[in-house]
Amino acid sequence: MSVMTTTQHAAYDTKVEGNIVFTQVDTAINWMRKNSVWPMPMGLACCAIELMGSASSRYDISRFGAEVMRFSPRQADVMIVAGTVTYKMALAVKRIWDQMPEPKWCIAMGACASSGGMYRSYAVLQGIDNLIPVDVYISGCPPRPEAVLEGLMRLQKKIEAEKSATSQFKKS
Amino acid sequence: MSSANTLASQFGSAIIEQIDFRDETTLIVDQESAKEILRFCRDELKFDYLVDISSLDNLGTEPRWEMVYELCQLGNGTNEHLRIKYALGENEKADSVCDLWATANWHEREVYDMMGIEFTGHPDLRRILMWEGFPFFPLRKDFPLAGRESEMPDVAFTDRAPLEGGPFVTSPTSASTVHREPRSRDMK
Ligand code: SF4
Numbered sequence: 001m002s003v004m005t006t007t008q009h010a011a012y013d014t015k016v017e018g019n020i021v022f023t024q025v026d027t028a029i030n031w032m033r034k035n036s037v038w039p040m041p042m043g044l045a046c047c048a049i050e051l052m053g054s055a056s057s058r059y060d061i062s063r064f065g066a067e068v069m070r071f072s073p074r075q076a077d078v079m080i081v082a083g084t085v086t087y088k089m090a091l092a093v094k095r096i097w098d099q100m101p102e103p104k105w106c107i108a109m110g111a112c113a114s115s116g117g118m119y120r121s122y123a124v125l126q127g128i129d130n131l132i133p134v135d136v137y138i139s140g141c142p143p144r145p146e147a148v149l150e151g152l153m154r155l156q157k158k159i160e161a162e163k164s165a166t167s168q169f170k171k172s
Numbered sequence: 173m174s175s176a177n178t179l180a181s182q183f184g185s186a187i188i189e190q191i192d193f194r195d196e197t198t199l200i201v202d203q204e205s206a207k208e209i210l211r212f213c214r215d216e217l218k219f220d221y222l223v224d225i226s227s228l229d230n231l232g233t234e235p236r237w238e239m240v241y242e243l244c245q246l247g248n249g250t251n252e253h254l255r256i257k258y259a260l261g262e263n264e265k266a267d268s269v270c271d272l273w274a275t276a277n278w279h280e281r282e283v284y285d286m287m288g289i290e291f292t293g294h295p296d297l298r299r300i301l302m303w304e305g306f307p308f309f310p311l312r313k314d315f316p317l318a319g320r321e322s323e324m325p326d327v328a329f330t331d332r333a334p335l336e337g338g339p340f341v342t343s344p345t346s347a348s349t350v351h352r353e354p355r356s357r358d359m360k
Contacts, residue, residue: 087330088303120333122310122319123302130331 025165033077033103034159035065037152040076040100042093044083047110047142051082054145064152073099078155079132080148084112085125097132103164107151108134111141175217175254183209198255206258207267210241214272219243219254222273225280227287231313235261237289241269260289268293286311303328 041051055061055069070076073096085093097106108128111117114137116126128134135158138151176197180187186205191198201209213219221244228238237260245252260266266283268291269276280291281300288309291297298304305324308315318333340354 087328088301091326091328116333120335121317122308122315122330122333124333126331126333 026163027160029164030160030162033164034156036068037066037077037105037155037159038068038070038075039066039107040073040079040096041069041071042079042081042083042096044081044085044089044093045112047082047112050142050145051080051109051148054148056145059145059149061149061152064149064156066152073097074101076100077103078105078107080107080109081113081128081134082109082142084117084119085128086123087125088123090125090128090131093128094131103162105135105155105159106132107136107138107155109138109148109151110143111139114139117141175213175219175252178217179209179212182212196253196255198257200257200259203258203260203264206239206256207269210243210256210269211272213243213254213256217254218245218248219252221246222269222275222279223253225269225276225283227283227289229287229311229313235259235264237262237264237266237287239266239283239289265290265292267291270294285309288312306330 041048043051053059055067061067066078073079077100079097079100081093097104106128108114112119112124113128114134116124118141120126125131136151136155138147140147143151174197176190176199179199180190183201183205186202186209187199188202189200191200199209223242223244224240225242226240228240230236230238239258239260241256243254243256266280266289268280270280270291270293277294277296278300280294281296281298283289284291284294284297285299285301286309299306302310303324305327307322308320310319316332318335319330321329321331323329342352342354345351
Protein backbone atom coordinates (compact mmCIF):
# COMPACT_ATOMS: atom_id res chain seq x y z
CA MET A 1 0.00 0.00 0.00
CA SER A 2 1.32 3.38 -0.95
CA VAL A 3 1.85 6.06 1.68
CA MET A 4 -0.27 9.10 1.13
CA THR A 5 0.92 12.56 1.91
CA THR A 6 -1.16 15.73 2.07
CA THR A 7 0.17 16.98 -1.21
CA GLN A 8 -0.58 13.78 -2.98
CA HIS A 9 -4.37 13.53 -3.10
CA ALA A 10 -5.95 10.13 -2.83
CA ALA A 11 -6.99 9.10 -6.21
CA TYR A 12 -9.60 6.40 -6.51
CA ASP A 13 -7.78 3.22 -5.66
CA THR A 14 -9.19 0.14 -7.32
CA LYS A 15 -7.28 -2.12 -4.95
CA VAL A 16 -9.43 -0.96 -2.05
CA GLU A 17 -12.65 -1.88 -3.73
CA GLY A 18 -12.67 -5.54 -2.75
CA ASN A 19 -12.17 -4.62 0.90
CA ILE A 20 -15.35 -2.61 1.24
CA VAL A 21 -18.62 -4.24 2.21
CA PHE A 22 -21.91 -2.41 2.12
CA THR A 23 -24.29 -3.40 4.87
CA GLN A 24 -26.78 -2.05 7.36
CA VAL A 25 -25.75 -0.69 10.72
CA ASP A 26 -27.98 -3.21 12.50
CA THR A 27 -26.43 -6.09 10.68
CA ALA A 28 -22.91 -4.89 11.33
CA ILE A 29 -23.51 -4.33 15.03
CA ASN A 30 -25.33 -7.62 15.45
CA TRP A 31 -22.55 -9.44 13.64
CA MET A 32 -20.02 -8.00 16.05
CA ARG A 33 -22.19 -8.70 19.08
CA LYS A 34 -23.11 -12.24 18.26
CA ASN A 35 -19.54 -13.29 17.68
CA SER A 36 -18.25 -11.91 20.93
CA VAL A 37 -20.79 -12.76 23.59
CA TRP A 38 -18.90 -12.90 26.84
CA PRO A 39 -20.64 -15.24 29.24
CA MET A 40 -21.12 -14.74 32.93
CA PRO A 41 -20.89 -18.37 34.08
CA MET A 42 -23.49 -18.55 36.84
CA GLY A 43 -22.44 -22.04 37.87
CA LEU A 44 -24.65 -23.20 40.72
CA ALA A 45 -24.64 -26.99 40.54
CA CYS A 46 -23.74 -30.00 38.41
CA CYS A 47 -24.62 -28.27 35.12
CA ALA A 48 -21.67 -25.97 35.68
CA ILE A 49 -19.37 -28.95 35.15
CA GLU A 50 -20.81 -29.46 31.66
CA LEU A 51 -20.45 -25.75 31.03
CA MET A 52 -16.77 -26.11 31.86
CA GLY A 53 -16.72 -29.07 29.49
CA SER A 54 -18.04 -26.93 26.67
CA ALA A 55 -15.21 -24.48 27.26
CA SER A 56 -12.63 -27.24 27.13
CA SER A 57 -10.52 -28.12 24.13
CA ARG A 58 -12.79 -30.93 22.90
CA TYR A 59 -15.87 -28.73 22.48
CA ASP A 60 -14.12 -25.36 22.40
CA ILE A 61 -16.77 -22.71 22.88
CA SER A 62 -14.30 -20.15 21.52
CA ARG A 63 -15.20 -21.31 18.03
CA PHE A 64 -18.33 -19.25 18.62
CA GLY A 65 -16.60 -16.32 20.25
CA ALA A 66 -17.91 -17.03 23.71
CA GLU A 67 -14.80 -18.28 25.48
CA VAL A 68 -14.22 -15.15 27.50
CA MET A 69 -15.91 -16.22 30.72
CA ARG A 70 -16.21 -13.11 32.82
CA PHE A 71 -16.60 -13.42 36.55
CA SER A 72 -17.39 -9.75 36.76
CA PRO A 73 -20.95 -9.00 35.67
CA ARG A 74 -19.86 -5.58 34.37
CA GLN A 75 -17.91 -7.23 31.56
CA ALA A 76 -20.43 -9.89 30.65
CA ASP A 77 -23.06 -10.06 27.91
CA VAL A 78 -24.85 -13.32 28.53
CA MET A 79 -25.59 -14.90 31.85
CA ILE A 80 -25.53 -18.68 31.61
CA VAL A 81 -27.46 -19.89 34.62
CA ALA A 82 -26.05 -23.38 34.98
CA GLY A 83 -27.47 -25.22 37.92
CA THR A 84 -30.01 -25.34 40.68
CA VAL A 85 -31.17 -21.92 41.80
CA THR A 86 -32.01 -22.22 45.47
CA TYR A 87 -34.11 -19.56 47.11
CA LYS A 88 -31.09 -18.72 49.19
CA MET A 89 -29.14 -17.87 46.03
CA ALA A 90 -32.01 -16.47 43.96
CA LEU A 91 -31.76 -12.81 44.89
CA ALA A 92 -27.98 -12.90 44.52
CA VAL A 93 -28.40 -14.17 40.93
CA LYS A 94 -30.90 -11.38 40.29
CA ARG A 95 -28.51 -8.83 41.71
CA ILE A 96 -25.66 -9.99 39.49
CA TRP A 97 -28.03 -9.88 36.52
CA ASP A 98 -28.95 -6.30 37.40
CA GLN A 99 -25.27 -5.39 37.43
CA MET A 100 -24.72 -6.57 33.88
CA PRO A 101 -24.78 -3.70 31.36
CA GLU A 102 -27.19 -3.71 28.41
CA PRO A 103 -27.40 -5.32 25.96
CA LYS A 104 -27.58 -8.58 27.87
CA TRP A 105 -29.06 -12.00 27.39
CA CYS A 106 -29.76 -14.99 29.55
CA ILE A 107 -29.44 -18.69 28.87
CA ALA A 108 -31.12 -21.07 31.30
CA MET A 109 -28.98 -24.17 31.12
CA GLY A 110 -30.51 -27.43 32.24
CA ALA A 111 -33.75 -28.55 33.83
CA CYS A 112 -33.07 -26.89 37.17
CA ALA A 113 -32.45 -23.40 35.87
CA SER A 114 -35.34 -23.71 33.42
CA SER A 115 -38.02 -25.07 35.72
CA GLY A 116 -36.64 -26.22 39.04
CA GLY A 117 -35.94 -29.60 37.48
CA MET A 118 -36.35 -32.57 39.75
CA TYR A 119 -36.42 -30.32 42.80
CA ARG A 120 -40.11 -29.74 43.40
CA SER A 121 -39.25 -28.65 46.88
CA TYR A 122 -39.33 -25.95 49.48
CA ALA A 123 -35.77 -24.84 48.79
CA VAL A 124 -35.55 -24.39 45.03
CA LEU A 125 -36.78 -21.59 42.81
CA GLN A 126 -38.98 -23.13 40.12
CA GLY A 127 -37.15 -21.65 37.15
CA ILE A 128 -34.89 -18.62 36.95
CA ASP A 129 -37.44 -17.00 34.60
CA ASN A 130 -39.38 -16.15 37.75
CA LEU A 131 -36.77 -13.49 38.37
CA ILE A 132 -34.98 -12.61 35.14
CA PRO A 133 -36.00 -12.81 31.46
CA VAL A 134 -34.58 -15.87 29.73
CA ASP A 135 -33.74 -15.93 26.01
CA VAL A 136 -32.80 -19.54 25.50
CA TYR A 137 -33.67 -22.62 27.53
CA ILE A 138 -31.45 -25.67 27.18
CA SER A 139 -33.05 -28.96 28.13
CA GLY A 140 -31.16 -31.77 29.76
CA CYS A 141 -29.99 -32.88 33.15
CA PRO A 142 -27.27 -31.93 32.53
CA PRO A 143 -27.27 -30.84 28.89
CA ARG A 144 -24.29 -32.11 26.95
CA PRO A 145 -21.76 -29.54 25.76
CA GLU A 146 -23.16 -29.90 22.23
CA ALA A 147 -26.49 -28.70 23.58
CA VAL A 148 -24.82 -25.73 25.22
CA LEU A 149 -23.24 -24.83 21.89
CA GLU A 150 -26.59 -25.31 20.16
CA GLY A 151 -28.16 -22.98 22.70
CA LEU A 152 -25.44 -20.46 22.08
CA MET A 153 -26.00 -20.66 18.34
CA ARG A 154 -29.74 -20.12 18.85
CA LEU A 155 -28.90 -17.07 20.89
CA GLN A 156 -26.67 -15.84 18.07
CA LYS A 157 -29.60 -16.24 15.66
CA LYS A 158 -31.71 -14.21 18.04
CA ILE A 159 -29.09 -11.48 18.30
CA GLU A 160 -28.87 -11.39 14.50
CA ALA A 161 -32.52 -10.46 14.27
CA GLU A 162 -32.37 -7.60 16.74
CA LYS A 163 -32.88 -3.95 15.80
CA SER A 164 -29.77 -2.92 17.66
CA ALA A 165 -29.23 0.51 16.11
CA THR A 166 -32.53 1.34 14.48
CA SER A 167 -34.41 0.83 17.72
CA GLN A 168 -32.46 3.82 19.03
CA PHE A 169 -33.93 6.16 16.40
CA LYS A 170 -37.25 7.76 17.15
CA LYS A 171 -39.76 8.08 14.36
CA SER A 172 -40.52 11.75 13.82
CA MET B 173 -15.18 -57.13 75.60
CA SER B 174 -17.09 -55.21 72.99
CA SER B 175 -17.90 -51.56 73.47
CA ALA B 176 -21.59 -52.35 73.85
CA ASN B 177 -20.89 -54.81 76.69
CA THR B 178 -18.64 -52.33 78.46
CA LEU B 179 -21.36 -49.73 78.24
CA ALA B 180 -23.97 -52.19 79.48
CA SER B 181 -21.94 -53.07 82.54
CA GLN B 182 -21.08 -49.44 83.19
CA PHE B 183 -24.50 -47.86 82.73
CA GLY B 184 -26.88 -50.73 83.42
CA SER B 185 -30.48 -49.75 83.04
CA ALA B 186 -29.66 -46.50 81.23
CA ILE B 187 -29.14 -48.66 78.16
CA ILE B 188 -32.66 -49.50 77.16
CA GLU B 189 -32.06 -51.74 74.19
CA GLN B 190 -29.27 -53.10 72.07
CA ILE B 191 -29.90 -53.89 68.41
CA ASP B 192 -27.38 -55.87 66.41
CA PHE B 193 -27.84 -55.96 62.68
CA ARG B 194 -25.19 -57.14 60.24
CA ASP B 195 -22.32 -56.32 62.61
CA GLU B 196 -23.72 -52.90 63.35
CA THR B 197 -24.56 -52.10 66.91
CA THR B 198 -27.23 -49.62 67.89
CA LEU B 199 -27.86 -48.71 71.49
CA ILE B 200 -31.07 -47.04 72.53
CA VAL B 201 -30.33 -45.16 75.69
CA ASP B 202 -32.04 -43.09 78.27
CA GLN B 203 -32.18 -39.36 77.53
CA GLU B 204 -30.88 -38.30 80.95
CA SER B 205 -27.74 -40.41 80.72
CA ALA B 206 -27.13 -39.88 77.01
CA LYS B 207 -24.51 -37.17 77.46
CA GLU B 208 -22.62 -39.22 80.06
CA ILE B 209 -22.71 -42.27 77.83
CA LEU B 210 -21.38 -40.27 74.90
CA ARG B 211 -18.65 -38.82 77.08
CA PHE B 212 -17.71 -42.31 78.22
CA CYS B 213 -17.61 -43.47 74.60
CA ARG B 214 -15.17 -40.75 73.71
CA ASP B 215 -12.91 -40.87 76.79
CA GLU B 216 -12.86 -44.55 77.72
CA LEU B 217 -13.90 -46.40 74.58
CA LYS B 218 -11.85 -44.20 72.24
CA PHE B 219 -14.64 -43.24 69.89
CA ASP B 220 -12.66 -40.23 68.75
CA TYR B 221 -14.71 -39.46 65.66
CA LEU B 222 -18.32 -38.32 65.56
CA VAL B 223 -19.47 -39.26 62.08
CA ASP B 224 -22.91 -37.69 62.16
CA ILE B 225 -25.75 -36.43 64.27
CA SER B 226 -29.20 -36.80 62.85
CA SER B 227 -32.73 -36.63 64.09
CA LEU B 228 -36.02 -38.33 63.34
CA ASP B 229 -39.51 -36.94 63.48
CA ASN B 230 -41.97 -39.60 64.66
CA LEU B 231 -44.97 -37.34 64.20
CA GLY B 232 -48.02 -38.59 66.04
CA THR B 233 -46.13 -40.57 68.64
CA GLU B 234 -44.79 -39.38 71.93
CA PRO B 235 -41.92 -38.61 72.42
CA ARG B 236 -41.77 -37.02 69.00
CA TRP B 237 -38.04 -36.74 68.30
CA GLU B 238 -35.29 -39.28 68.14
CA MET B 239 -31.65 -38.22 68.21
CA VAL B 240 -29.07 -40.40 66.49
CA TYR B 241 -25.31 -40.25 67.08
CA GLU B 242 -22.97 -42.18 64.83
CA LEU B 243 -19.59 -42.82 66.43
CA CYS B 244 -16.41 -44.29 65.03
CA GLN B 245 -12.98 -45.27 66.32
CA LEU B 246 -10.36 -43.92 63.99
CA GLY B 247 -7.30 -43.45 66.17
CA ASN B 248 -6.75 -47.06 67.22
CA GLY B 249 -7.30 -48.46 63.76
CA THR B 250 -10.26 -50.73 64.58
CA ASN B 251 -12.74 -48.61 62.65
CA GLU B 252 -15.49 -49.78 64.96
CA HIS B 253 -18.84 -48.06 64.60
CA LEU B 254 -21.46 -47.50 67.24
CA ARG B 255 -24.85 -45.84 66.92
CA ILE B 256 -26.49 -44.28 69.92
CA LYS B 257 -30.11 -43.20 69.91
CA TYR B 258 -32.38 -41.60 72.41
CA ALA B 259 -35.91 -40.26 72.36
CA LEU B 260 -36.67 -36.62 73.01
CA GLY B 261 -40.00 -35.01 73.83
CA GLU B 262 -41.53 -32.40 71.56
CA ASN B 263 -40.75 -29.40 73.77
CA GLU B 264 -37.49 -30.66 75.21
CA LYS B 265 -34.00 -29.55 74.34
CA ALA B 266 -31.12 -31.86 73.58
CA ASP B 267 -27.76 -31.63 75.31
CA SER B 268 -25.07 -30.28 73.02
CA VAL B 269 -22.00 -32.47 72.55
CA CYS B 270 -19.87 -29.67 71.09
CA ASP B 271 -17.59 -29.91 74.11
CA LEU B 272 -16.89 -33.57 73.30
CA TRP B 273 -16.44 -33.41 69.54
CA ALA B 274 -15.89 -30.03 67.91
CA THR B 275 -17.51 -31.29 64.73
CA ALA B 276 -20.85 -31.51 66.55
CA ASN B 277 -21.14 -27.75 66.17
CA TRP B 278 -22.28 -27.84 62.54
CA HIS B 279 -24.20 -31.13 62.86
CA GLU B 280 -26.28 -29.67 65.66
CA ARG B 281 -26.86 -26.48 63.72
CA GLU B 282 -28.19 -28.58 60.86
CA VAL B 283 -30.51 -30.52 63.15
CA TYR B 284 -31.73 -27.23 64.55
CA ASP B 285 -32.17 -25.72 61.09
CA MET B 286 -34.05 -28.62 59.56
CA MET B 287 -35.95 -30.04 62.53
CA GLY B 288 -36.13 -27.20 65.02
CA ILE B 289 -34.61 -29.14 67.91
CA GLU B 290 -32.64 -26.85 70.16
CA PHE B 291 -29.45 -27.71 71.97
CA THR B 292 -28.45 -26.52 75.41
CA GLY B 293 -24.80 -25.55 75.70
CA HIS B 294 -24.25 -25.00 71.97
CA PRO B 295 -21.90 -22.02 71.51
CA ASP B 296 -23.50 -20.67 68.32
CA LEU B 297 -26.89 -22.14 67.49
CA ARG B 298 -27.77 -20.47 64.18
CA ARG B 299 -29.32 -21.83 61.03
CA ILE B 300 -26.77 -23.32 58.68
CA LEU B 301 -28.54 -24.17 55.39
CA MET B 302 -31.56 -21.89 55.33
CA TRP B 303 -31.13 -18.21 56.02
CA GLU B 304 -31.53 -16.51 59.37
CA GLY B 305 -35.19 -15.54 59.59
CA PHE B 306 -36.64 -18.40 57.54
CA PRO B 307 -39.79 -19.13 59.53
CA PHE B 308 -40.11 -22.93 59.14
CA PHE B 309 -38.33 -26.18 59.92
CA PRO B 310 -38.58 -27.95 56.59
CA LEU B 311 -37.74 -31.54 57.47
CA ARG B 312 -40.53 -31.86 60.00
CA LYS B 313 -43.16 -34.34 58.92
CA ASP B 314 -45.92 -31.73 59.11
CA PHE B 315 -44.11 -29.40 56.69
CA PRO B 316 -45.40 -29.91 53.13
CA LEU B 317 -42.94 -31.10 50.50
CA ALA B 318 -43.98 -28.27 48.21
CA GLY B 319 -42.94 -25.76 50.83
CA ARG B 320 -44.67 -22.69 52.16
CA GLU B 321 -44.60 -19.06 51.18
CA SER B 322 -42.32 -16.74 53.07
CA GLU B 323 -40.73 -13.40 52.43
CA MET B 324 -37.73 -11.64 53.88
CA PRO B 325 -37.17 -8.44 51.89
CA ASP B 326 -33.69 -8.26 50.34
CA VAL B 327 -32.69 -11.64 51.80
CA ALA B 328 -34.79 -14.38 50.28
CA PHE B 329 -38.30 -15.52 49.58
CA THR B 330 -39.91 -18.91 49.12
CA ASP B 331 -42.92 -20.08 47.16
CA ARG B 332 -44.96 -23.22 46.92
CA ALA B 333 -43.66 -25.59 44.29
CA PRO B 334 -46.28 -26.90 41.87
CA LEU B 335 -46.69 -30.61 42.42
CA GLU B 336 -49.30 -31.29 39.68
CA GLY B 337 -51.05 -34.10 41.47
CA GLY B 338 -47.99 -35.24 43.37
CA PRO B 339 -46.01 -35.85 45.47
CA PHE B 340 -44.92 -38.78 43.38
CA VAL B 341 -43.80 -41.68 45.49
CA THR B 342 -42.56 -45.15 44.72
CA SER B 343 -44.16 -48.08 46.48
CA PRO B 344 -42.06 -51.03 47.57
CA THR B 345 -43.34 -54.16 45.87
CA SER B 346 -41.97 -57.34 44.43
CA ALA B 347 -44.16 -56.86 41.36
CA SER B 348 -42.78 -55.35 38.17
CA THR B 349 -41.25 -51.92 37.86
CA VAL B 350 -44.53 -50.73 36.37
CA HIS B 351 -46.09 -51.11 39.80
CA ARG B 352 -43.12 -49.68 41.56
CA GLU B 353 -42.59 -46.52 39.59
CA PRO B 354 -43.48 -43.15 41.08
CA ARG B 355 -47.13 -42.14 40.84
CA SER B 356 -49.16 -39.48 42.48
CA ARG B 357 -50.90 -40.69 45.59
CA ASP B 358 -53.37 -39.21 47.96
CA MET B 359 -51.35 -38.40 51.03
CA LYS B 360 -54.33 -38.46 53.42
S1 SF4 C 1 -30.37 -29.89 35.57
FE1 SF4 C 1 -29.52 -31.78 36.42
S2 SF4 C 1 -27.32 -31.59 36.03
FE2 SF4 C 1 -28.20 -29.54 35.86
S3 SF4 C 1 -28.02 -28.62 37.87
FE3 SF4 C 1 -30.02 -29.58 37.76
S4 SF4 C 1 -29.72 -31.62 38.63
FE4 SF4 C 1 -27.71 -30.81 38.10
